[in-house]
Amino acid sequence: MAEYTEQNEYRKQRGPFAEVMHRLSRSPLAMFGLAFIMLLVFCAVFANWLAPYPFAKQNLLHMFELPSSKYLLGTDEFGRDILSRLIYGARVSLQVGFIAVGISLVVGGLLGAFAGFYGGWLDNLIMRVMDVLLAVPQTLLAIAIAAALGPGLYNLMIAVGISAVPNYARIVRGSVLSIRGMEYVEAARAVGSSDLRIILRHIIPNSMAPIIVQSTLGVASAILNAAGLSFIGLGIQPPNPEWGAMLSGGRQYIRDFPHLTLYPGLAIMLTILALNFLGDGLRDALDPKLKR
Amino acid sequence: MLRYIFRRVLFLIPVLVGVAFCVFLLLYLTPGDPAKMVLGDLATEQAIQEFREKEGLNDPFWIRFGKYVYKAVVKGDIGRSYSSKTPVMDELLAAFPATIKLSGFAMFIAVIIGIPCGIISAIKQYSIFDTVTMIFAMIGLSMPVFWLGLLLILLFSVHLRWLPSSGFDTFKAMILPSFALSAQAISMVTRMTRSSMLEVIRADYIRTVRAKGQTERVVIWGHALHNALIPVVTIVGLQFGHLLCGAMLTESIFAVPGVGRLMVTSIMARDYPMVQGAVLFVATAFSFVNLLVDILYAYVDPRIKAQYK
Numbered sequence: 320m321a322e323y324t325e326q327n328e329y330r331k332q333r334g335p336f337a338e339v340m341h342r343l344s345r346s347p348l349a350m351f352g353l354a355f356i357m358l359l360v361f362c363a364v365f366a367n368w369l370a371p372y373p374f375a376k377q378n379l380l381h382m383f384e385l386p387s388s389k390y391l392l393g394t395d396e397f398g399r400d401i402l403s404r405l406i407y408g409a410r411v412s413l414q415v416g417f418i419a420v421g422i423s424l425v426v427g428g429l430l431g432a433f434a435g436f437y438g439g440w441l442d443n444l445i446m447r448v449m450d451v452l453l454a455v456p457q458t459l460l461a462i463a464i465a466a467a468l469g470p471g472l473y474n475l476m477i478a479v480g481i482s483a484v485p486n487y488a489r490i491v492r493g494s495v496l497s498i499r500g501m502e503y504v505e506a507a508r509a510v511g512s513s514d515l516r517i518i519l520r521h522i523i524p525n526s527m528a529p530i531i532v533q534s535t536l537g538v539a540s541a542i543l544n545a546a547g548l549s550f551i552g553l554g555i556q557p558p559n560p561e562w563g564a565m566l567s568g569g570r571q572y573i574r575d576f577p578h579l580t581l582y583p584g585l586a587i588m589l590t591i592l593a594l595n596f597l598g599d600g601l602r603d604a605l606d607p608k609l610k611r
Numbered sequence: 612m613l614r615y616i617f618r619r620v621l622f623l624i625p626v627l628v629g630v631a632f633c634v635f636l637l638l639y640l641t642p643g644d645p646a647k648m649v650l651g652d653l654a655t656e657q658a659i660q661e662f663r664e665k666e667g668l669n670d671p672f673w674i675r676f677g678k679y680v681y682k683a684v685v686k687g688d689i690g691r692s693y694s695s696k697t698p699v700m701d702e703l704l705a706a707f708p709a710t711i712k713l714s715g716f717a718m719f720i721a722v723i724i725g726i727p728c729g730i731i732s733a734i735k736q737y738s739i740f741d742t743v744t745m746i747f748a749m750i751g752l753s754m755p756v757f758w759l760g761l762l763l764i765l766l767f768s769v770h771l772r773w774l775p776s777s778g779f780d781t782f783k784a785m786i787l788p789s790f791a792l793s794a795q796a797i798s799m800v801t802r803m804t805r806s807s808m809l810e811v812i813r814a815d816y817i818r819t820v821r822a823k824g825q826t827e828r829v830v831i832w833g834h835a836l837h838n839a840l841i842p843v844v845t846i847v848g849l850q851f852g853h854l855l856c857g858a859m860l861t862e863s864i865f866a867v868p869g870v871g872r873l874m875v876t877s878i879m880a881r882d883y884p885m886v887q888g889a890v891l892f893v894a895t896a897f898s899f900v901n902l903l904v905d906i907l908y909a910y911v912d913p914r915i916k917a918q919y920k
Contacts, residue, residue, distance in 0.1 A: 456853055
C-alpha cells in the first residue's frame with residue numbers, strides 16, 4: 320500500500336498513516352473521541368501533578384461535601400477528593416484497557432495467525448477450542464476467570480484479556496485466510512521467501528486494518544468489563560481509585576449524595592463513548608472500499 | 612432441514628463438555644482450600660480431612676472431573692452449595708425464572724424500539740432523525756449497565772418516587788431493571804437493523820422493484836424488510852445471550868432474585884459449587900439460545916435451507 324501511494328504521481332504524497340489521519344479528520348465524532356482519549360492519557364501520565372490531592376488522603380472533617388471551589392467535584396464517604404481519584408482512576412482504567420487488549424491481541428493474534436496460515440488439524444484444534452470459549456459469554460468468562468484468580472489489578476487485566484482472546488483469534492484467522500490466497504503472497508513464495516518472512520512482511524501489514532479497529536473497540540469493552548468486575552468486587556481493591564469501584568462504593572449513599580456515583584459513571588461512559596466513536600471513525604477511514 | 616438441526620445439536624455436546632471442563636479447571640486452580648472455607652478457620656485438622664474425604668476433594672483431578680460430568684448428565688446433580696447446603700441445581704432452577712423474565716422483557720423492549728428506529732434511520736439516511744438516533748445508539752452502547760441502573764433509580768425512585776428501586780414481584784418493579792438492561796440491546800438492534808436495511812435498499816432487486824414502478828411502501832414493506840431482518844435475527848439471538856450475562860449486574864443493583872445475583876453472592880462467599888453451577892447453567896442457556904437462533908435463521912433464510920435439502 321505504501322509503495323503504491325509513493326509511486327502515484329497524480330496524488331499528493333502521503334504515507335499510509337497520514338492518509339488515514341486525513342480521512343479520520345473528516346469525522347468530527349472520531350476527532351472528539353481521539354481528543355478525549357489524548358486528554359485521558361495526559362491525565363493518566365501527569366496524575367501526580369494534575370490531581371489537587373493525593374488519591375487516598377482522607378479528611379474526615381469534609382465527608383460527603385458537595386462540589387465547591389475547594390473540592391471541584393466534592394468528596395466521598397471518607398472525605399477523599401473525587402476529582403483527584405478520578406484523575407488517578409484514569410491511570411488504572413487506561414492501563415487495564417490497553418494491557419488487557421495487548422494480552423488478547425498477542426495470544427489471540429498468534430493463535431489465529433497459526434490457525435489461518437497452516438490450516439489443517441492445527442486450525443481445527445485451535446478453532447474448536449475457541450468455539451468452546453465463545454460458547455461462554457465474554458463477561459461471564461471474565462467473571463469466572465477473575466473469581467478463580469482473585470481480586471487485584473494484574474488478575475483483572477488477565478481475566479479481561481483472556482476472555483476476549485477468541486474474538487481476536489477469529490478476526491486474525493479470517494484476515495490471514497483471505498490474504499494467504501492473494502497473488503502477492505504466491506509471488507513472494509515463488510521467489511523463495513520463507514514462511515516467517517511472508518507472515519511478517521506481507522500478511523501482518525495487510526491484515527492490520529480490521530485488527531486496529533477491533534483493538535480500539537476492544538479497549539472500550541475491556542474498560543467496561545473491568546469496571547463491571549470492580550463494581551461487583553472482583554477487581555481493584557480499595558483504597559486504589561478505580562472508576563467501577565468508586566461507583567460501587569458510592570452506591571449505598573445514592574439517595575442522599577448522588578455525586579459520589581454520578582462522576583465516576585460519567586467518566587466511564589465518556590471514555591467508552593470516545594473509544595467507540597474513534598473505533599467507528601477508524602473503521603471508515605481504514606476501509607478503502609468506502610469512497611466518499 | 613432435520614439433518615441441519617441434528618448436526619447443530621450434536622455439535623452442542625463437545626461444546627458443553629468443553630465449557631464444563633474450563634469452568635472446572637478454573638475453580639480447581641483457585642487458591643484457597645474449600646474445606647476451610649466451609650468449616651471456618653477454627654475447624655480442626657481432623658474435621659477438615661473428613662470433609663475433604665467426604666466431598667472427594669482428595670481425588671485426582673480427572674476422577675473429580677469425571678464424577679462431576681457423570682453426575683451432571685445422569686442425575687442432573689451439579690453439587691451442593693457450601694453455604695446453604697441445598698443442591699445447586701434446585702437453587703438455580705428457583706432463580707432462573709426471574710432471570711429469564713428480566714432478559715425476555717429487556718429483549719422485547721429492544722426489539723420493539725430498535726427495529727422501527729433502525730428502519731426509519733435507514734430510509735431517511737443522513738436526516739436529523741438518523742443522526743440523533745445514531746448518537747443515542749452510541750451512547751446506549753457506551754453506558755455501563757450498572758451506572759444506568761443507578762441513574763434510573765435516582766430519577767424514578769428517589770426523586771420522582773414513581774417506581775420501586777428493588778424487587779421483581781410486581782410489574783412496576785420489573786420496569787426499571789428491564790429498561791436498564793435493554794439499553795445496550797436497543798442500540799445494537801437499531802444499528803444492525805439500520806446497516807442491514809441500508810445494504811438491502813441498494814441491492815439490485817430493490818432497484819428492479821422500484822423500476823417496476825412499485826410504491827415506496829411496497830418496496831420497503833414487501834421486499835426490503837424481509838431480507839433486511841435476516842441478520843437482525845442473529846443479533847437478537849446473540850444479544851439475548853449477552854442479556855443473560857448483563858442481567859448479573861442488573862440483578863445485583865435492583866435486588867432481583869435471579870441467577871446473576873445468586874452468582875455474585877456466591878462469588879463473594881467463595882461458594883465454588885454454586886459458582887461452577889451458575890456459570891455452567893448460563894453458558895448452557897446461552898448455547899441453547901444460539902442453537903434456536905441458528906435453526907430460526909435457517910428457517911427464515913431459504914438459502915441456508917436449500918443447502919441441506
